[in-house]
Amino acid sequence: MYAVSILIHLGIAAAAVAALSTxxxxxxxxxxxxxxxxxxxxxxxxxxYAESLVPVRGGKPQPPQDGGGHEDS
Structure with a gap:
């Protein structure tokens, strides 16, 4: 599962660099x-952030939970 996560992150990074290089x-x-x-x-x-805009069953969107600016690895 960890290897898949690394591959996805590398794919995102490669796509961003490819788009910016043009x-x-x-x-x-x-x-x-x-x-x-x-x-x-x-x-x-x-x-x-986009997921926080999707309404839940109660009808109100949830505010984004940033976690104090720290990324979980």
């Missing part, structure tokens, strides 16, 4: 590497 946003390789390293964390936070 634009003029990335000035050099170090910026591309940083964007690729941050991509899985950003995607995880965006998914958590």
């Amino acid at each position: 634009t003029t946003v990335v000035a050099n390789g170090l910026v591309a590497f940083g964007a690729g390293a941050a991509a899985p964390v950003i995607v995880k936070k965006m998914a958590r």
Whole structure:
């Protein structure tokens, strides 16, 4: 299960770097590497936020639970 998680994170990072490399946003390789390293964390936070917008049975969306800014590994 851990290996699958690593492969998914690597895929997200590769997709982000591939998309950014086709634009003029990335000035050099170090910026591309940083964007690729941050991509899985950003995607995880965006998914958590999107899930919080989906109404639950009570009818109100739940506020995002950030956990104090610490990522669980």
